[in-house]
Amino acid sequence: MPLVENGKIVEDRYVRVDDAGSIPERAPVIISAKRFLADAATLVRRDGSLGVDWPNDKRAAELAPWLGHLALVALNFPKFRDGRAYSQARLLRETYGFRGTLRATGDVLRDQFSFLVRAGFDSFEVKKPADARVFAEVVARYSVHYQPAADGSPSALRRRVKAVPAAKSGETV
Amino acid sequence: MYVYDAFDRTLVNERVAEFRDQVARRLSGELTEEEFKPLRLMNGVYLQLHAYMLRTAIPYGTLSSAQLRMLAHVARKYDRGYGHFTTRQNIQYHWIKLEELPDAMADLASVGMHGMQTSGNVVRNITTDQWAGVAPDEIEDPRVFAEIIRQHVTLHPEFSFMPRKFKIAVGASAHDRAALRIHDLALRLHRNEAGELSFEVMVGGGLGRTPFLAKTIKPFLQKRDVLSYVEAILRTYNQFGRRDNIYKARIKILVHELGAEAFAKEVDAEWQSIKDGALVLDDAVVTEIAARFSYPAYKKLDDSPPEFLAARRADRHFDTWVGNCVANHKVPGYAIVTLSLKPEGGTPGDATAEQMDKIAELADRYSFGEIRVGHEQNLALPHVEQRDLAALWRALDDIGVAVPNVNLVSDIISCPGLDYCSLANARSIPIAQELTRRFHNLDLQRDLGRLHINISGCINACGHHHVGHIGILGVEKNGEEFYQITLGGKADENAKLGDLIGPAVPYAQVADVVEDIAAAYLELRERPDELFIDTVKRTGIEPFRERVYAAR
Numbered sequence: 001m002p003l004v005e006n007g008k009i010v011e012d013r014y015v016r017v018d019d020a021g022s023i024p025e026r027a028p029v030i031i032s033a034k035r036f037l038a039d040a041a042t043l044v045r046r047d048g049s050l051g052v053d054w055p056n057d058k059r060a061a062e063l064a065p066w067l068g069h070l071a072l073v074a075l076n077f078p079k080f081r082d083g084r085a086y087s088q089a090r091l092l093r094e095t096y097g098f099r100g101t102l103r104a105t106g107d108v109l110r111d112q113f114s115f116l117v118r119a120g121f122d123s124f125e126v127k128k129p130a131d132a133r134v135f136a137e138v139v140a141r142y143s144v145h146y147q148p149a150a151d152g153s154p155s156a157l158r159r160r161v162k163a164v165p166a167a168k169s170g171e172t173v
Numbered sequence: 174m175y176v177y178d179a180f181d182r183t184l185v186n187e188r189v190a191e192f193r194d195q196v197a198r199r200l201s202g203e204l205t206e207e208e209f210k211p212l213r214l215m216n217g218v219y220l221q222l223h224a225y226m227l228r229t230a231i232p233y234g235t236l237s238s239a240q241l242r243m244l245a246h247v248a249r250k251y252d253r254g255y256g257h258f259t260t261r262q263n264i265q266y267h268w269i270k271l272e273e274l275p276d277a278m279a280d281l282a283s284v285g286m287h288g289m290q291t292s293g294n295v296v297r298n299i300t301t302d303q304w305a306g307v308a309p310d311e312i313e314d315p316r317v318f319a320e321i322i323r324q325h326v327t328l329h330p331e332f333s334f335m336p337r338k339f340k341i342a343v344g345a346s347a348h349d350r351a352a353l354r355i356h357d358l359a360l361r362l363h364r365n366e367a368g369e370l371s372f373e374v375m376v377g378g379g380l381g382r383t384p385f386l387a388k389t390i391k392p393f394l395q396k397r398d399v400l401s402y403v404e405a406i407l408r409t410y411n412q413f414g415r416r417d418n419i420y421k422a423r424i425k426i427l428v429h430e431l432g433a434e435a436f437a438k439e440v441d442a443e444w445q446s447i448k449d450g451a452l453v454l455d456d457a458v459v460t461e462i463a464a465r466f467s468y469p470a471y472k473k474l475d476d477s478p479p480e481f482l483a484a485r486r487a488d489r490h491f492d493t494w495v496g497n498c499v500a501n502h503k504v505p506g507y508a509i510v511t512l513s514l515k516p517e518g519g520t521p522g523d524a525t526a527e528q529m530d531k532i533a534e535l536a537d538r539y540s541f542g543e544i545r546v547g548h549e550q551n552l553a554l555p556h557v558e559q560r561d562l563a564a565l566w567r568a569l570d571d572i573g574v575a576v577p578n579v580n581l582v583s584d585i586i587s588c589p590g591l592d593y594c595s596l597a598n599a600r601s602i603p604i605a606q607e608l609t610r611r612f613h614n615l616d617l618q619r620d621l622g623r624l625h626i627n628i629s630g631c632i633n634a635c636g637h638h639h640v641g642h643i644g645i646l647g648v649e650k651n652g653e654e655f656y657q658i659t660l661g662g663k664a665d666e667n668a669k670l671g672d673l674i675g676p677a678v679p680y681a682q683v684a685d686v687v688e689d690i691a692a693a694y695l696e697l698r699e700r701p702d703e704l705f706i707d708t709v710k711r712t713g714i715e716p717f718r719e720r721v722y723a724a725r
Contacts (some may be wrong), residue, residue: 029200038181081211081294083334087411090331095446104455111212118330130203141191144183146324148451156180156324161457 044069093120120150217288245529303547336414377428380634405444474506497577522550597630599647666685
């Protein structure tokens with residue numbers, strides 16, 4: 001499954017560690033929410049980038065106290081039709097101010113790319129290699145957006161009313 | 174009319190380009206039908222029994238004559254010469270070829286029309302009163318906020334994969350012509366005790382197999398907060414709405430299971446964190462959108478000009494039509510004219526390309542180039558000078574849209590049913606057609622007075638049968654079409670769900686049953702002006718049940 005960041009296919013520097021596996025020192029790892037929450041205080045002191053795989057039926061608020069210590073949060077799309085993680089992403093970015101990597105995993109297909117970027121994702125485990133290759137082209141399809149979201153692009157309403165600043169706090173990542 | 178700017182046009186054109194690419198990938202086999210499905214659905218393209226169906230949004234039911242001409246063109250060029258106006262201010266084409274869809278969409282885009290938000294689990298076309306901006310009892314034009322919300326939710330990155338579809342209606346009159354309480358979310362503009370304008374927010378309405386009327390969760394919402402509050406509702410629903418069962422996925426189930434109060438609390442908590450952010454609707458923003466609605470330059474005229482009164486006296490048919498199809502306008506000397514798309518033996522809501530072209534021409538001549546589409550599946554010309562009514566009536570009569578049956582028993586609301594729809598269990602259109610033949614006598618119709626019949630071909634209730642004065646629901650029993658009959662439903666400001674009168678009846682008996690119900694009403698009513706719906710309310714359904722089932 002190719003990983004896309006900054007519009008390009010890249011190597012994944014993170015290692016996924018399952019709940020039974022031992023966590024390697026210093027290496028960037030992604031662990032489950034269950035494992036993380038069981039021992040969060042210890043895990044965040046570990047040396048090395050820490051990522052958490054956060055299921056789409058858990059409130060983003062539960063993760064909020066730890067966000068400053070996390071390098072990555074992975075949010076899941078079990079089916080592309082299940083859009084709960086879009087809300088989680090915006091909450092993490094806009095309400096809780098998460099600045100780390102926000103990764104989309106699961107049923108991640110071409111025609112969701114624009115929505116994902118606008119919801120605040122910046123890392124994408126793309127299901128089909130053909131989709132991953134055209135990522136940059138696909139997200140450039142739309143040059144205008146009606147609504148403000150997590151990507152900081154100004155809404156049509158704001159762009160039309162020149163007197164109002166294009167992006168206020170809360171509109172930007 | 175809302176006038177599109179470069180921004181709106183760019184978005185619609187980019188959408189067409191994207192869809193063209195998606196269709197090409199489907200035709201080449203790169204996309205399977207399963208993968209293509211959600212993409213086409215996001216553009217209003219359904220696969221029905223015989224062909225693809227294209228649903229095009231008519232936001233808040235307002236059309237320009239140029240747009241109506243384009244709808245006629247699409248009907249002629251890509252379909253079989255007609256279109257079907259739906260109960261949600263959309264038009265549907267039922268015979269479109271996949272390979273021609275991108276061209277049809279590009280043609281529609283040239284007049285600012287599209288199928289975005291007409292299908293899929295997104296916020297659907299925002300609907301409102303078809304008399305918005307002209308109704309005398311209106312506080313303010315609700316289309317300004319309908320348009321603000323429409324823009325906000327169009328291709329919304331967070332709310333394009335919600336648990337299920339989401340229907341929003343906006344109203345601003347004392348009399349509800351937008352069926353507010355059967356919507357997932359409804360906003361009603363009204364004045365609070367201090368005389369300030371605010372919105373009443375209602376959530377969790379909807380028909381289908383578990384009908385609910387929407388509950389008020391916020392009686393007074395300031396205009397500045399409309400977008401942030403809508404966003405908080407959608408975010409709450411997107412996260413917590415059920416996704417395990419398609420029949421329990423609408424917001425009405427979430428509101429019901431949590432309770433309206435707990436739901437409102439959840440929404441409020443979310444709203445507190447975003448209400449003062451980027452979504453605040455300051456006056457500049459609202460003014461900007463409002464300014465893009467153009468209003469006619471009305472003449473200074475008096476009501477009831479002599480030539481109009483003389484024409485009424487001279488021609489009984491014209492007088493009847495005025496009494497039935499013409500409504501008061503907020504500007505003196507003008508009128509709102511309803512065009513019935515319910516001729517005897519016709520399909521409710523269908524219009525031919527020729528009719529659409531002619532209506533566009535008449536709109537240019539008599540109604541400042543504007544046409545409205547109502548949820549009752551009729552059209553309206555919203556700004557007609559009263560002194561032009563006689564000439565307009567003759568022109569409308571020539572094309573068969575001057576039948577004076579508006580709000581009468583033959584003004585039937587119906588879904589397409591099993592003749593087109595892959596979800597349907599039973600036919601709807603032939604039932605409607607048969608009823609219009611049974612009740613073809615206009616004197617009888619007028620004697621029966623206001624009487625709404627709503628027909629749905631399946632439990633999804635696109636024909637809004639639950640809120641029909643007489644509701645007819647098609648079901649399937651052992652491979653045969655049966656119909657459940659409900660009485661006493663209504664969709665106005667006193668909305669109510671109808672009550673089932675007894676066991677379902679077979680296809681061949683539906684029209685007889687409706688005739689029995691009508692006959693029972695004529696006997697039961699206390700006075701000639703006691704409406705059907707009021708008689709049902711007074712007597713209950715029992716005497717109707719007896720009448721219908723005694724003979725069967």
